[in-house]
Every structure is written in C-alpha cells, then in structure tokens.
Amino acid sequence: MLFYRIVGALILAFSGFYASVSMNSRLTNTLKQTEAIITLMLFIRSQVECFALPSSEMIALCDRALLRECGFEGDEPPTDICALFDSFGIADSKTAQLARSFAESFGRCYREEQIKECDYYIELFRDRRQILAEALPAKKRVNSTLCISSAIALIILFL
Amino acid sequence: MGTTILNPTVRNIYPSELDRFLPSGLVAEIRRLGGSHGRIEEIRLRAGGRCALTTDRGNVFLNTSVTLVELQGILTAMCGNSLYAYRDTINNGYITLRGGIRVGLCGRAATELGGVLGVYDISALNIRIPSPIRSVGECICGLIRRMKKSAGVLVYSPPGVGKTTLLRSVAYKMSSGASPWRVALIDTRGELGCFDEMRGASMDVLSGYPKGIGIEIAARTLNAQLMVCDEIGGDEEASAIISAQNCGVPLLASAHGDTIEGLLRRTEIYRLSRAGVFGAYVRIERRSGGGEYKYTVTEAEEAYALLQNSGRSDSRV
Structure with a gap:
C-alpha cells in the first residue's frame, strides 16, 4: 500500500513538473512565434519595396522554415496573405488581432502607402513582442510556482 | 480602292474565371441572359449604377448594380490582393487578367507635374473579353x-x-x-x-x-x-x-x-x-x-x- 502511495506521489510530482515545463514552453513559443512573424513582415516589406511582387509570388518565395516558426504546419502555404496568417494559429490573442488586421488591410493601396503600412504594423508587432518578453519571466515563475505547489498539495492530500 | 476580303463569324465565350471576381448576382444574371442579346464583348461595372453588357448588337443594361466599395473590392481581388504590384498599369488605365482579359478602369487621379501618380475611388471597370484564336486573318x-x-x-x-x-x-x-x-x-x-x-x-x-x-x-x-x-x-x-x-x-x-x-x-x-x-x-x-x-x-x-x-x-x- 505504501508502495502505491509513493508511486502515486511521484506521478503527481512529475505531472506538476511536466505541466510547469509545458506551460513555460508554450509562453516561450508564443514569443518566438511573434519574433518569426516580425521577420516575415520584414520580408514582405522588402519584397513590396524592391520588387512590388504580388502576394502569391511573395509567399511562394518565402523560406519554409520561417513559415513553420510562424506556426504554419502544412505542405504548401496558401497563396493569400489572409489565409496564410490565419493558418499560423497565433496563441496570443492580441498578436492574433494585429495579424488579422494587417492581413485584411494588405494589398489595398499603392507601393508607398503599403510600405508605410508595413512599417506601422511592424512597429506594433515589435511593441507587442517587447511586452511579451518583459512579462515572460514573471509568468514563468507564476506557472512554475502554481504547478509545483498544486502538485505538492495533491501529494500531501494523497499521502 | 483596295481588295475586299470576307471572313467567317467568330464565336465568343464568357470566361468562367471572371466568376470569382464578380458579384454572384451579376454572374447569375449574365448566365441567365446567355447569348440572347448577342455575343458578349464587354462587361461594364459603374459605381452606384447598373451594370451593363456590350455585345455585338449593342449595349444592354442589367438589373444588378455595384457600390463604390464593391468596385474597389473587385479591383483589389483582380490584382490578387496586391494593388501595389499593378500601379503602373493602373495609372495607364487598365490591368490585364490571365487569359488576356483587359480591364479598363477609371476613378479619381492623383497627379503631379502632368503625370498620374495613382488612381483612387475607382468609379468604373470595363472588362473586355478577348475573342479566342479563330480562323481569321x-x-x-x-x-x-x-x-x-x-x-x-x-x-x-x-x-x-x-x-x-x-x-x-x-x-x-x-x-x-x-x-x-x-x-x-x-x-x-x-x-x-x-x-x-x-x-x-x-x-x-x-x-x-x-x-x-x-x-x-x-x-x-x-x-x-x-x-x-x-x-x-x-x-x-x-x-x-x-x-x-x-x-x-x-x-x-x-x-x-x-x-x-x-x-x-x-x-x-x-x-x-x-x-x-x-x-x-x-x-x-x-x-x-x-x-x-x-x-x-x-x-x-x-x-x-x-x-x-x-x-x-x-x-x-
């Protein structure tokens, strides 16, 4: 009986630890995703500025590894900017809102205005990344404390 | 004066690839008409007005109309949601779609030193349907x-x-x-x-x-x-x-x-x-x-x- 209790306690402890690691990893990935989206937007801006490429050709030229970092998981990316950004499954709601706003407004104006619009959204995304980066350590600590404390509490109750 | 040669009738086809750009009501109305008014040569869309067809027999008004916003949306879709990539041709008054479909356009021009910088508030689109290669010439x-x-x-x-x-x-x-x-x-x-x-x-x-x-x-x-x-x-x-x-x-x-x-x-x-x-x-x-x-x-x-x-x-x- 004692053996099963010890095993159960170990499982609870492990679960708490795993939950903590998983949640922290998710937070880190959200930040990395935002950084990857900024890189993608810089690429889009450069293609508009240098070549005035249509969006479908731009996406075809885009590095697949970068698209995976942004969250795209399929084989062939969509040819439309809106569909592409929708496919990223952005975890952070505010980042997702910014991405949707950018994608919906993309391609509706001429080159100079489009470049300025890209600059505007890149700046917004950078601000959002800054906020996420600054909040990350504190959120990680909260997650770790919560998960481990919950696990310990359950172990105590269990034992 | 000169030599006169006759050539046979050329049949035209309504390109189905226009369906994804045009409002569904307009597409339905054009298909309902079929060839009853003649061979369709142009489809004309005007902001705030009724759409029209130019056929080989003349001009035909349709019941469908489009708004300024819808017209702008149609043009943006025709440009593949990349209006900036078509600026040069838009400033010259047209874009060309796949299949040689030329779309003439007009609106409000922004000018500088006598040249057109950009066209805004598109007020009309004229979609010209090309005739396929036939035995003429x-x-x-x-x-x-x-x-x-x-x-x-x-x-x-x-x-x-x-x-x-x-x-x-x-x-x-x-x-x-x-x-x-x-x-x-x-x-x-x-x-x-x-x-x-x-x-x-x-x-x-x-x-x-x-x-x-x-x-x-x-x-x-x-x-x-x-x-x-x-x-x-x-x-x-x-x-x-x-x-x-x-x-x-x-x-x-x-x-x-x-x-x-x-x-x-x-x-x-x-x-x-x-x-x-x-x-x-x-x-x-x-x-x-x-x-x-x-x-x-x-x-x-x-x-x-x-x-x-x-x-x-x-x-x-």
Whole structure:
C-alpha cells in the first residue's frame, strides 16, 4: 500500500513538473512565434519595396522554415496573405488581432502607402513582442510556482 | 480602292474565371441572359449604377448594380490582393487578367507635374473579353508573305471592331503550320499572347515591354522574322519604332482610325508611313448584328496618293 502511495506521489510530482515545463514552453513559443512573424513582415516589406511582387509570388518565395516558426504546419502555404496568417494559429490573442488586421488591410493601396503600412504594423508587432518578453519571466515563475505547489498539495492530500 | 476580303463569324465565350471576381448576382444574371442579346464583348461595372453588357448588337443594361466599395473590392481581388504590384498599369488605365482579359478602369487621379501618380475611388471597370484564336486573318498572312522583305502591315478600325483578335490570329498562323516564321509579339498590355495554344508556336512573347524597346530586342537579339504589336499611338512610340525598325524586319501593328485619309493625317502614323515602315494598310469592318468581318487592303503608294488628293502636305509633318 505504501508502495502505491509513493508511486502515486511521484506521478503527481512529475505531472506538476511536466505541466510547469509545458506551460513555460508554450509562453516561450508564443514569443518566438511573434519574433518569426516580425521577420516575415520584414520580408514582405522588402519584397513590396524592391520588387512590388504580388502576394502569391511573395509567399511562394518565402523560406519554409520561417513559415513553420510562424506556426504554419502544412505542405504548401496558401497563396493569400489572409489565409496564410490565419493558418499560423497565433496563441496570443492580441498578436492574433494585429495579424488579422494587417492581413485584411494588405494589398489595398499603392507601393508607398503599403510600405508605410508595413512599417506601422511592424512597429506594433515589435511593441507587442517587447511586452511579451518583459512579462515572460514573471509568468514563468507564476506557472512554475502554481504547478509545483498544486502538485505538492495533491501529494500531501494523497499521502 | 483596295481588295475586299470576307471572313467567317467568330464565336465568343464568357470566361468562367471572371466568376470569382464578380458579384454572384451579376454572374447569375449574365448566365441567365446567355447569348440572347448577342455575343458578349464587354462587361461594364459603374459605381452606384447598373451594370451593363456590350455585345455585338449593342449595349444592354442589367438589373444588378455595384457600390463604390464593391468596385474597389473587385479591383483589389483582380490584382490578387496586391494593388501595389499593378500601379503602373493602373495609372495607364487598365490591368490585364490571365487569359488576356483587359480591364479598363477609371476613378479619381492623383497627379503631379502632368503625370498620374495613382488612381483612387475607382468609379468604373470595363472588362473586355478577348475573342479566342479563330480562323481569321489568313488573307493578312498571305499579304505579309507577298510583301517586300521589310514592309509591314498596319491594321486599322474604330475601337472595338476586332483588331486585337486579328493580330493574335495572324501572329499564331504565321508562327505555326508547315512553314512557320519566327514571330516576336511585343505584348505591351498582355492581351496578345494570352492563349495557351500559342505556346507551341514559333513565337516569342515580350510581355509588358514598351514598343520601342520590344521592337529593338525582337529585331537584334531574338532574330525575329515578323514583329507584331498592338495599338500604335503617340509621337514617342512612332519615334521609337522608326529608330528600332531600321533593321529589315516587317512589323504588323494596329491603330485606331476610320478612314485611310484620317489615319494618315495622324502625325505619328504619317511619320511611320513616310519612313516606309508599312507597305499596306488593312481596314476592318464588322457587319452589323453579326461577327462577319470585312477587310479592305490599301497599298502604301495608293494610300499616299489618296492623302495627296485630299490635301495633306509634307510641311505639316
């Protein structure tokens, strides 16, 4: 009986630890995703500025590894900017809102205005990344404390 | 005056690829009409007004209308949600879709130093449906083959008669078959070399090139035996064509004009004719109510004599 209790306690402890690691990893990935989206937007801006490429050709030229970092998981990316950004499954709601706003407004104006619009959204995304980066350590600590404390509490109750 | 040749009726098809750009109500209405009002040549959309069709029998108003916002959305969709990529052609008043569908547009122009910087608040779109390659222009091919080596042919008519269709057909016929020529298509607006069947012919398509540059490339680096371009207009184009065309390669081109005298009174066409660019002028007419074409050929010497008789002098050049 004692053996099963010890095993159960170990499982609870492990679960708490795993939950903590998983949640922290998710937070880190959200930040990395935002950084990857900024890189993608810089690429889009450069293609508009240098070549005035249509969006479908731009996406075809885009590095697949970068698209995976942004969250795209399929084989062939969509040819439309809106569909592409929708496919990223952005975890952070505010980042997702910014991405949707950018994608919906993309391609509706001429080159100079489009470049300025890209600059505007890149700046917004950078601000959002800054906020996420600054909040990350504190959120990680909260997650770790919560998960481990919950696990310990359950172990105590269990034992 | 000249030789008259008749050609058979050309059937036209409504391209289904327009369906994804146009409002569903408009598509449904056009399909319901079918060919009851004749062959559809143009679809006209006007902001805040009823849409209309231009057929070979005349203009037909539809019940569907579009708003300014919808029109802007249609144009953005036609540009692949990349309006910035089409600015140059939009400033020239058109975009070209796949399949050679030319969409004329107008709106509010932002200008600077006499040039158009951009077009905003699009108020009208005119979707011109190209005729597919059909068996027309055989006589023009014969004319080109009979002409002296460097003498070209100028096809003329008022707008909307079928010059582009004829040029496309002649270019295809000359570059295919038993004795194909090396044909260079200077396709400034992307309308001429738009059909897939043209890919297998002995034809090089210079898409988007200005005419002067395209002609120079065609003659000097592509070693063309025949050059084809559409809608000559303006002194600048004429100057570029004259300087590039002194290479012995015949040019098949088109221009707007109703009579040979009227055509040659245009300064740029007169300059081209005096430079010996064209050996013959072909007027196209369409029989009312149908697609039957009539071609009237006027040799260069005869054309010049007609012009002299009508009172034009060299001092006006």
